[in-house]
Amino acid sequence: MMSSAQSTSRLSRRRLTGALGLLGASAAGAAIAPTGLRIERQTSADAAAMVPSHSMAGMGEESTTTTSSNQEAMTADEMDAMHEAGVKAFPAPTAGLGGQPLDYVLDGDVKVFSLIAQVVEWEVQPGKFVEAFGYNGVLPGPEIRVTEGDKIRVIVANQLPQSTAVHFHGVVVPNSMDGVPFITQPPIKPGAAFIYEFTIREGNAGTHMYHSHHNATEQVGKGLLGPFIIEPKDPATRPAHDVEYTVVLNDGPIGGFSLNGKSFPATQPFAAKRGQRVLFRFINEGQMIHPMHLHGMPMTIVAEDGYVLAQPFKRDTIHVEPGARMEAIVEATEPGVWAFHCHVLSHAESQHGMFGMVTALIVEE
């Protein structure tokens, strides 16, 4: 049921391990040596032991009060050791992986997707479990991927202790399907379900999202969100790419700044072969602007909020506003491990090392 685009769009754990192993082996070589960065795989327990717990503070004191007056006294060597430990732990394994394609069943010509909103214990960083809300047990929720013209049904069952509703952000739907309690529908009470059904309109292709529209500061912040990708009926209407990654940004109460539901060093790196065109789909489900900065290669912004730009433009840092989706293509011309992070520095790095919205793009030879 998955298209080939889907099956190649995600980096499997096995392939990721292979890519990193390959890098590790070649890290001493001339091509990759300039970064001096070696990635060694760690067990979750190792990583938890190595990463200082207060680097996980995220939105807490660390992120908002990084002033010289409250820096801990530490020697240069102590500080370097903490930075090194974080990088060596990356990508640290954790339980749970969100944003994976959601299978559907066909009812006649209607694609039927099922979502269950529930409380989950989520490992946002190695060894750090937080009480979160997820769809189908993960956050971000599973990826819903459809094509222009599809008839779809999304059955939402609520197992939360509070009411909820789902809004399909960016998707053009009939008013009654808009998912806003007391405006277009009653809230979905605990134990109840609601059925959303609509046809995907032509011209609506691109990167969108679905999320709670009830008690949203808590519910979306805790993880009731997911990617909603609409493929074009005619692929020629979108910029071509070889591989794609979705990057969901969040800054909610689940423990700070996250990329696809995880905080560094538990974030997943993205991989590409040299010469590939890599499509990044940035989705900001948080409350702050996150300027995502890729080292090494420019990003060409090709679409905003799903709509293809008449005139794409290059940036090295893309401002992703709350509610926005930005699609950017990177020509993977430069081999190596390239840092990729939010450039609000208090979302990414402190004296204890990198945390939060940090990952890497790995370009293999």
Ligand SMILES: [Cu+2]
């Ligand atoms: Cu940020």
